[in-house]
Amino acid sequence: MADTSTRTDREIRHVPLLEPLVGDYEERCRTFSWEQARGLLAGLPGGGLNMAHEAVDRHATGPLRDVVALRFLDRGQLVTELTYAELRRASDAVAVGLQALGVDPGDRVCTLLQRSPELYLTVLGTLKAGAVYCPLFPAFGPEPVFERLSLGKVRVLVTDRISYERKVAQFRDRLPHLETVLLVDGAAAPADDDADAASGARPEDTGSWAAMVESATAALDRDGFRIAQTRPDQAALLHFTSGTTGKPKAAVHVHEAVVAHHVTAMYALDLRPGDVYWCTADPGWVTGTSYGIIGPLCRGVTVVTDSADFDARRWYRTLQDERVTVFYTAPTALRMLMRVGSQMAHEYTFPALRHVVSVGEPLNPEAVVWGVEAFGLPVHDTWWQTETGAIMVSNYPGMAIRPGSMGRPVPGITAAVLERGPDGRAAVVHGHVRVLTEPDAVGELALRPGWPSMFRAYLDDPDRYGACFADGWYLSGDLARFDADGYGWFVGRADDVIKSAGHLIGPFEVESALMEHPAVAEVGVIGKPDPLAGEIVKAFVTLRAGYEATPALQRELITFGRHRLGSVAPREIAFDPALPHTRSGKVMRRLLKARELGLPEGDLSTVEGQP
Numbered sequence: 001m002a003d004t005s006t007r008t009d010r011e012i013r014h015v016p017l018l019e020p021l022v023g024d025y026e027e028r029c030r031t032f033s034w035e036q037a038r039g040l041l042a043g044l045p046g047g048g049l050n051m052a053h054e055a056v057d058r059h060a061t062g063p064l065r066d067v068v069a070l071r072f073l074d075r076g077q078l079v080t081e082l083t084y085a086e087l088r089r090a091s092d093a094v095a096v097g098l099q100a101l102g103v104d105p106g107d108r109v110c111t112l113l114q115r116s117p118e119l120y121l122t123v124l125g126t127l128k129a130g131a132v133y134c135p136l137f138p139a140f141g142p143e144p145v146f147e148r149l150s151l152g153k154v155r156v157l158v159t160d161r162i163s164y165e166r167k168v169a170q171f172r173d174r175l176p177h178l179e180t181v182l183l184v185d186g187a188a189a190p191a192d193d194d195a196d197a198a199s200g201a202r203p204e205d206t207g208s209w210a211a212m213v214e215s216a217t218a219a220l221d222r223d224g225f226r227i228a229q230t231r232p233d234q235a236a237l238l239h240f241t242s243g244t245t246g247k248p249k250a251a252v253h254v255h256e257a258v259v260a261h262h263v264t265a266m267y268a269l270d271l272r273p274g275d276v277y278w279c280t281a282d283p284g285w286v287t288g289t290s291y292g293i294i295g296p297l298c299r300g301v302t303v304v305t306d307s308a309d310f311d312a313r314r315w316y317r318t319l320q321d322e323r324v325t326v327f328y329t330a331p332t333a334l335r336m337l338m339r340v341g342s343q344m345a346h347e348y349t350f351p352a353l354r355h356v357v358s359v360g361e362p363l364n365p366e367a368v369v370w371g372v373e374a375f376g377l378p379v380h381d382t383w384w385q386t387e388t389g390a391i392m393v394s395n396y397p398g399m400a401i402r403p404g405s406m407g408r409p410v411p412g413i414t415a416a417v418l419e420r421g422p423d424g425r426a427a428v429v430h431g432h433v434r435v436l437t438e439p440d441a442v443g444e445l446a447l448r449p450g451w452p453s454m455f456r457a458y459l460d461d462p463d464r465y466g467a468c469f470a471d472g473w474y475l476s477g478d479l480a481r482f483d484a485d486g487y488g489w490f491v492g493r494a495d496d497v498i499k500s501a502g503h504l505i506g507p508f509e510v511e512s513a514l515m516e517h518p519a520v521a522e523v524g525v526i527g528k529p530d531p532l533a534g535e536i537v538k539a540f541v542t543l544r545a546g547y548e549a550t551p552a553l554q555r556e557l558i559t560f561g562r563h564r565l566g567s568v569a570p571r572e573i574a575f576d577p578a579l580p581h582t583r584s585g586k587v588m589r590r591l592l593k594a595r596e597l598g599l600p601e602g603d604l605s606t607v608e609g610q611p
């Protein structure tokens, strides 16, 4: 890293880093340093750093104060807007309210909410209070919700009444850390309400989010508020993600991750003040937080959010009517638009649109090219993970795209592929790994630690964290190759984790839930290739003696899975009286997948690389 210690702040602010990355990529890589990137942000007095201050407060007192920061479209297209100045005040009030509830720095605050103003205000208010924000995907069923609230030792949950009754109330006694549940649609109804009686939800178990905000606003007007003086290395976000085995892992991110959110929102997403930006990812996943909230607000743009689900016509209309300039979405969504045909796209015009970007799963070359047909712009792929916190590999605006490539490492990021061992992961021999330098050699994609948004822990799980690093590299669990010009190409996952519609799903979590059905003796879960979702979850089930493999039982298991797991439930179930096992007795998911794909069972290396 370049030594910037002798430069003044003013000088640092005038390096070409300020410009979006449309120029010389190599030159930018040479001159870039994370210290310079840090210098683009304001910081707090005394060396502190707070994500919400960078995202909101520093704009709220400057020239952007009256610019719309968040523009919410609800299902009926009703619009709610908050300027940067209004967002500052409203999120201050949430912070005051959380502090009045006794939320201390480091405490975890969780949302289980549809995309709504309350969600975004809770994120920012939590960060301002110095607490740790942890999102939950609203389509999760009760089991994944309980698991995450429990593992995260979450103290405050903000949700709506129906989600609470269906997904949380039944487990409340088993969540000793959960002190407060705030409902955005008011407190639960009186105890004689039938629904409450049935679900076990009692009104005294919950409070009202609106009531908290109301009294906090009065306190704010009376006493003012000073943002928590968080340190750069203090925890800010907790993102759950899944591995091949065991329970979900909670990746801990710190406030200085904002340095990477900001600079990648500039380099990879090309965001500049004046932009209208739409990120279709739900804030329940890392993309919806890093690039649905923090990164774009840091860039001072107008962030559009839509609470409605996918609908091709609605999406085209939103891109047109909101005059969206930068659009960040996922391959599954693009394939859903493609399926409708470009005719529909041509019924709308997108004169404001400047940059279309994708993440989450392999982006088919056809989708890149289809972008030109539909929007007049190619789709730019980006690669990153929950653990990396920010975009690590990207096709930059102005850079020649190679359709199908993830692009090139972000300035400040060193990426490589490492030689693999027999288990498919990087081979570590006597503590060392071997970097594959030959062009197009396939290996495990690895990154040199040291970028600000790198996860700092898996909560309460140092062993699993340690296992992600070897010989000074962070091991991603993905297989990739770099061509002779340094463009990265995704090859597949090195493990059994499933990516369905851009969402990461751990097979173990699905298997554990299905095992609770009395008919199930054993189960193995895989990602089955799917033309639309990339993969769908498929479960192979061995039945207990006395149960018959009937279509009715198949349907029952699907319903059972859906009720417990929600969006991560298997879409297909097959009965298999003899699941393949390893010598140690574990179900061999890899072999199940090879069989599903009709591949030779001996040649399992080819199981990887399924887009």
Ligand code: 6R9
Pocket: 241, 285, 286, 287, 358, 359, 360, 361, 362, 363, 381, 382, 383, 384, 385, 386, 387, 406, 476, 477, 478, 490, 492, 493, 499, 502, 503, 504
């Ligand atoms: C941001 C996010 C991470 C995993 C990652 C990889 C897959 C992400 C990709 C991609 C191919 C891309 N992935 N971007 N695969 N091309 N451009 O998605 O985080 O949910 O943690 O998933 O997603 O397998 O390792 P996360």
